[in-house]
Amino acid sequence: MKILLLEDNKKLNAAIKKRLELKGHKVYNFEDGKEAYENITEGFSCFVLDINVPNIDGIKILKKIREYYKDVPVIIISATVELDIIKKSYDFGCNDYLKKPFFIDELEIKIEKLCKIKDEKIEFDNDSFFDYKSSTLIINNEKIRLTKKERLLINLFITKKDEVLTYSIIENYVWEGSFASIDSIRSLVRRLRKILKKEYIQTVVDTGYIFKVP
Structure with a gap:
């Protein structure tokens, strides 16, 4: 599974990435909100977002994600206890919210539960389809980037x-x-x-x- 991870704490970011990759997932990890924002259209099956990150916060990124993908799961991870921030997260379409500090096992369970895309390849007909995972078109067995x-x-x-x-x-x-x-x-x-x-x-x-x- 292709996962976008946004977490500005370097140690936590590295720990989450390592654990998820051990499970066979492909993790694109970012510490800066602007960098994550610029990469959200790269065909991810799951988003894991911290809220308080440099440059562009996780809530704005969540709103942008929902403009592109209605159904791709988004998990918010945050230390905030402000109810209005938590409410905004759900209002803007997050699927689950995990409060810091947490065990990485908890996040792993949520990802396994929520972040499963049934159809990674969307077929147009017998010889034409779009590979959502790699963001490529395949026409007559030819991959087109x-x-x-x-x-x-x-x-x-x-x-x-x-x-x-x-x-x-x-x-x-x-x-x-x-x-x-x-x-x-x-x-x-x-x-x-x-x-x-x-x-x-x-x-x-x-x-x-x-x-x-x-």
Whole structure:
């Protein structure tokens, strides 16, 4: 399982990483909130976040995660006893909360209970699928590594398949709040269509796109 760990205490960070890796998990560990924030779209199956970390706190990262992934479990680990902070964690979509100090066994149990993604590979048809774990497309047994924007767009289409996605929705999600012209969006869609080879992405005139699979 691919896990993102954010914990600014170096010793605790290293101890958690070592224990989880002994269990066969692949752990990407960060001590700085900004670094973790910049990596949340890398196809993780589980997030373990401290709240009080440098630069960008865990609550803001949790909110951003939920913009991308509704169902990927998030476990908050924190020493805070402030009820409003704990309430915010749950309001913004954390699945469980573990108060410091804790035994790493406790965290391990929560991860085993919550952080299991059933489908690491999302199949479009017999010879085309998206490997969620490695964030790659496989078309006719050929692995295709996507750019960040291509990966964000395919993630959006997969999670919202059969739904009309407006230019505005695509702009907010793929460009992460920055401005993108309609021409830029169309250009990105053309690139992804060329990679996919089949007409999964259908145009909704003057509105946006819809992703349909058999």
